[in-house]
Ligand code: 5AD
């Protein structure tokens with residue numbers, strides 16, 4: 001039986017999850033993940049690599065031989081959370097000195113020597129492209145040697161590794177389709193911590209999705225830092241632009257729209273989601289595929305970051321506020337009942353009060369279903385840190401962020417109120433957190449719906465008539 005314990009951390013998008021399948025024998029791995037969905041997905045790859053090398057996972061840190069923390073560097077607060085967590089492991093290590101503690105993921109790339117040499121918080125440091133080296137690194141650490149591999153790869157996509165579904169409810173799963181990012185948004189550490197963009201072999205993606213479906217899963221989410229720039233041209237390797245492909249590569253080419261169509265065709269009973277979309281790259285071709293297949297969920301996470309074109313240019317986002325609005329118009333035209341969410345940053349370098357108002361105005365224009373909202377946090381070595389001044393005072397950032405959150409809460413509630421009286425197909429994912437007599441799942445638009453259990457089961461599709469709501473949840477009954 002697997003159990004999932006959530007460690008809530010408001011500083012990072014998503015939350016930390018402790019993966020806890022019970023197991024007997026073998027060496028024991030305990031792993032926690034912080035940050036984005038990609039990290040959670042990577043932890044499943046790590047567990048798979050170690051399962052092939054004599055490890056089982058444990059929910060009990062005290063009995064672990066190896067403790068891994070898969071880390072996030074996106075904002076300063078995320079790193080602080082992880083650092084405190086690593087410090088808290090000292091007490092276990094005192095009781096069990098042979099315990100190996102390792103840091104994986106983005107912080108491994110960013111602060112490797114600090115964690116290993118200066119603070120002596122960890123025994124192993126492994127970047128996101130070096131997980132195949134983990135068995136070897138654990139051996140090195142066992143021998144008391146420093147164990148570091150933070151080499152970023154031009155090819156690694158872990159295409160052949162079948163992830164161990166550690167967080168699983170048995171219904172929904174993530175599938176990575178690209179790794180890294182080439183966009184170089186000036187505020188963002190990801191291109192430095194996760195390296196250059198690579199697309200994964202579509203055949204391996206389709207096989208993973210088919211296998212999940214055959215094992216009873218009913219929803220897959222295709223993951224990438226920028227899924228719209230997915231492009232397979234016949235071999236593993238760095239992203240290439242379509243125009244630069246050879247004639248032969250063009251014949252083998254699979255773009256994101258084509259990949260989505262192939263995944264959607266696996267079965268009408270397999271829901272397909274995707275994240276994250278980029279406003280500069282989302283194509284009409286893809287939107288038409290989305291509209292064509294009922295099982296592609298009508299929900300797009302489309303970060304806009306700022307509603308002001310000068311700030312967008314300083315962020316190197318590759319679009320203007322006008323362009324973003326036009327993309328939203330196209331989305332709503334081609335996929336009429338679509339839900340949209342966004343990432344928004346308050347108080348980026350030199351942002352004026354009027355420019356902040358442009359962000360609120362863009363929110364009013366789109367009326368997002370949800371928002372992931374942050375105040376700007378300067379990250380070392382990013383382009384913004386090197387070239388721009390982080391000059392919006394902290395209290396101003398906080399106030400602007402509070403205004404953004406208040407407006408988003410209003411929009412979320414209005415959107416949910418608009419769903420009352422309608423019926424949605426909900427995929428049942430689990431028992432409601434509030435009552436064992438209720439089930440919960442999500443609508444295609446990604447809104448959580450709860451309803452009386454009756455005779456329904458996890459994994460069922462149920463049509464739910466919505467009779468009331470809160471800002472975050474729809475409440476209904478099966479029809
Ligand atoms: N400060 C604040 N927010 C950031 N994000 C990325 N980098 C930073 C930063 N330095 C946000 C962006 C991105 C999301 C994943 O995190 O909104 O889309």
Ligand code: SF4
Nearest residue numbers: 181183184185188190
């Ligand atoms: Fe960071 Fe921009 Fe890439 Fe997203 S698209 S990961 S914000 S550089």
